[in-house]
Amino acid sequence: MANLILILGDQLTTDISALEGADPKRDRIVMAEVHEEASYTNHHKKKLVLLFSAMRHFGQQLEQDGWRVHYQHYHPDNEHQSLEAVVSTLLEDLSPDTIITTECGEWRLHNQINQWQERLGVPVDTRTDTRFIASKREFADWAEDRKQLRMEFFYREMRRKTGLLMTPDDKPEGGSWNFDADNRRKWSGKPPAPAPFRIEPDTITRDVIDLVDQHFPDHFGNTDDFHFAVTHGDAQEALNYFIEFTLPCFGDYQDAMSDTEDWLFHSILSPYINCGLLDPLAVCEAAARAWYAGLAPINAVEGFIRQILGWREFVRGIYWLHMPGYAKENRLGNTRSLPWFYWTGETKMRCMHKAIDATRRNAYAHHIQRLMVTGNFALLAGVKPEEICDWYLAVYADAYDWVELPNVLGMVMHADGGYLGSKPYAASGKYIQRMSDHCANCHYKVSKSTEPDACPFNSLYWHFIDRHRADFEGNPRMGMMYRNWEKQKPEKREALLKRANYLLEHLEEL
Secondary structure (H helix, E strand, O other): OOEEEEOOOOOOOOOOHHHOOOOOOOOEEEEEOOHHHHHOOOOOHHHHHHHHHHHHHHHHHHHHOOOEEEEEOOOOOOOOOOHHHHHHHHHHHHOOOEEEEEOOOOHHHHHHHHOHHHHHOOOEEEEOOOOOOOOHHHHHHHHOOOOOOOHHHHHHHHHHHHOOOEOOOOOEHHHOOOOHHHOOOOOOOOOOOOOOOOOOOOHHHHHHHHHHHHHOOOOOOOOOOOOOOOOHHHHHHHHHHHHHHHHHHHHHHOOOOOOOOOOOOOOOOHHHHHHOOOOHHHHHHHHHHHHHOOOOOHHHHHHHHHHHHHHHHHHHHHHHHHOOHHHHOOOOOOOEOOOOHHHHOOOOOHHHHHHHHHHHHHOOOOHHHHHHHHHHHHHHHOEOHHHHHHHHHHHOOOOOHHHHHHHHHHHHOOOOOOOOOOOOOOOOHHHHHHHOOOHHHOOOEOOOOOOOOEOHHHHHHHHHHHHOHHHHOOOOOOHHHHHHHHHOOHHHHHHHHHHHHHHHHOHHHO
8 A cells, every 4th residue: 555645624625735646546545533633622513513524525525536535433432532543553554655644734733743753653744735825935935034924915915926806917906905994884784684505414414413412512502503514515605605695795894793693794604715625715716706797896805805815824824933832922911811701601791792692603703703802802801812712712613723823812812912913903892883783782881981881891991001001102003092091081090990900800790
């Protein structure tokens, strides 16, 4: 036998580099649902269903295509509880020349696989993940000698490289690189939000749902109403549905939040892109075609492409440039534990309750809910970065360490000292009121700051500004906040800090 090819649960495509040049008649593919990967964090039950079912469907597809596949189904009593244990046993049985795999998306597992050649005594060929537009080396070369890395400039390089939304003379379509200023409308209920794309679970998925309910009862969330796509074909249908029904309004309302709608006009494609069921470049190309065909406006198409070609590629580059040390960053010195209501949603803060409850039910929340609600609160409250990072990794179906950690530690928590983002995304309740209708239904009053029923975000915001003066007063993007703070009367500042200190001492009661 020639090679043993390992395919991971986020590499579910025949275009994965590990399969390049492989011979179905000689090589053997190994896929495994193992306890170590399923339980190292409190993965959302729907995330486990998505990945186990998608892996099983993909394994079947490979066999139908003529590959020999060794597939281990999950059981808590499996003899082999880790990927290394599964691979080690196959080495004894099959004596392959080489283990071939595509670089994984997590430092923890990457570090383990790097030791296999020495530990297992077989050469390991770890190949570049060509699904990303920028390789690790390409990003490192771009970042070299730059004191600060900004996504906008990297994004422009990716636009030029791919030609996406570029004119023949190398200018951005629509006359601008970025239409973010046109993507901030509040949603009033019109136009109506389309129903989310759904796939009814087949026999394989129903079996996985039963498995997860039985063996992961204490994990976050539930498996109720599972309707994610779990095959390439169904994920492509999800993409087609987004392009036709929701992309036209995505741009205007991509930052909006609603008390009555979980999904609004978001694509919900990130779970499929990140596990391999959809190719990111192909997704961007489909969106670009919609603009050229007049089916969607430029602010929608550019904003959507920027999320994938810009942020997704950028945070991945930062992750591999600075791990494993990046995970330990805590430049703001946060020490507070994550409030328990992040796991239950039981809080009187309406925006927090709605975001966490949607996350619990759907294993999904869109970027503004993550950044400006649950993330903003953790930033203002001074939550330990590692605890809020662990939460984000656990609760979202699209969360993998490479994408979650820089987004949360860097962008949400500003724990890297501004390396990823030029200023902290801190905001009072007024931002949430501007972008949603949550405040109208909240126990707290967004118009108040110091009273017992005042919105907690308001005083916590000023407490954050005050306690981090040394960190941010010299930041040109923060100067106005400090001028506004100084303009307030001393008794008002004292009342705000008193209210915030009370809230910080009673976080679990909010």
